[in-house]
Amino acid sequence: MTLTEIIDTFKMKFNPSKIMNSLEKTASFYDASDHGSAGNDSGEDLKNNPYSNSVINSAKSSSAVRISQNADEPFIKLTNVWKTYQMGEAEFAALKGINLEIYEGEFLVVLGPSGSGKSTLMNLIGCLDLPSKGAVFLDSEDISKLEESELARIRGQMIGFIFQSFNLIPTLNTQENVLLPMEFQEEDARIARKKADYLLEIVGLSDKKQNLPSQLSGGQRQRVAIARSLAVNPPIILADEPTGNLDTKTGNYILEFLDKLHEKEGKTIIIVTHDLEIVKHATRIVYLRDGEVEKIEKSKKNEQEE
Numbered sequence: 001m002t003l004t005e006i007i008d009t010f011k012m013k014f015n016p017s018k019i020m021n022s023l024e025k026t027a028s029f030y031d032a033s034d035h036g037s038a039g040n041d042s043g044e045d046l047k048n049n050p051y052s053n054s055v056i057n058s059a060k061s062s063s064a065v066r067i068s069q070n071a072d073e074p075f076i077k078l079t080n081v082w083k084t085y086q087m088g089e090a091e092f093a094a095l096k097g098i099n100l101e102i103y104e105g106e107f108l109v110v111l112g113p114s115g116s117g118k119s120t121l122m123n124l125i126g127c128l129d130l131p132s133k134g135a136v137f138l139d140s141e142d143i144s145k146l147e148e149s150e151l152a153r154i155r156g157q158m159i160g161f162i163f164q165s166f167n168l169i170p171t172l173n174t175q176e177n178v179l180l181p182m183e184f185q186e187e188d189a190r191i192a193r194k195k196a197d198y199l200l201e202i203v204g205l206s207d208k209k210q211n212l213p214s215q216l217s218g219g220q221r222q223r224v225a226i227a228r229s230l231a232v233n234p235p236i237i238l239a240d241e242p243t244g245n246l247d248t249k250t251g252n253y254i255l256e257f258l259d260k261l262h263e264k265e266g267k268t269i270i271i272v273t274h275d276l277e278i279v280k281h282a283t284r285i286v287y288l289r290d291g292e293v294e295k296i297e298k299s300k301k302n303e304q305e306e
């Protein structure tokens with residue numbers, strides 16, 4: 001398949017809307033003066049930041065842009081959410097009445113044993129799947145009431161996925177993989193390319209643009225996935241075990257990156273992880289067990305802030 005064919009297949013599958021990503025007009029992106037440890041070695045070209053339509057260079061940690069319509073309302077809300085899978089004759093409930101409210105700017109870590117429903121939960125939060133029962137609200141909108149095309153639009157604009165199952169397209173090279181989400185947003189091709197190059201520079205992969213995923217290490221692939229997840233500058237980042245298969249150095253690097261997105265960009269971050277380093281950065285920790293919320297803890301970090 002050619003790139004165009006693959007993109008067309010995706011476009012059909014996700015049925016993305018033509019509405020431009022209005023978020024980009026208001027949201028800041030990387031502060032060009034502060035990317036030191038984020039993998040850029042040249043230290044030069046980042047001043048030419050294609051995400052800088054508005055706030056960049058003056059964007060400091062306190063000026064994180066709020067997207068949600070109503071700051072007092074949860075950005076994401078799950079009410080009595082059930083997910084049941086049909087297994088032949090039997091039904092299996094992977095989630096059993098989840099109630100969860102997530103506010104904009106939170107750094108939420110989801111912990112739980114294998115099979116407890118973490119990935120199922122992330123799929124629902126990410127509008128990749130709908131609950132069997134109950135409701136999922138994104139910015140006060142009940143997503144289960146939406147058409148698939150509308151859902152795809154919201155997904156495309158609001159959520160960056162760093163999922164192991166949501167993998168890179170093996171026949172596309174590094175740069176093309178990062179360009180893909182922008183294709184869905186009908187981004188101007190020249191600007192899209194600039195953005196892709198900028199993001200690849202941030203994650204330290206400028207010299208790997210032409211490599212296919214099979215020609216990259218695990219850590220490099222994960223960095224491509226991160227660059228791709230940021231392409232449309234979404235306010236919510238969902239990550240399922242983002243450091244699971246990585247060496248400590250790459251893992252720390254990615255953690256630092258997510259931390260910056262949270263602190264400087266005010267992004268809402270939701271991560272499934274067992275990595276205690278990541279857990280340290282959480283504002284709250286949700287413990288899942290057998291498809292139920294066992295407990296929710298405010299983190300030490302959060303207590304200090306209050």
Ligand SMILES: Nc1ncnc2c1ncn2[C@@H]1O[C@H](COP(=O)(O)OP(=O)(O)O)[C@@H](O)[C@H]1O
Nearest residue numbers: 085092094112113114115116117118119120121
């Ligand atoms: N498509 C599916 N069909 C049937 N069962 C599923 C499906 N997806 C997940 N499950 C089951 O739901 C439970 C929760 O899965 P998952 O959300 O992937 O757990 P976790 O990510 O916490 O390991 C598991 O018991 C799993 O076997």
Ligand SMILES: [Mg+2]
Nearest residue numbers: 118119120240
């Ligand atoms: Mg999982």
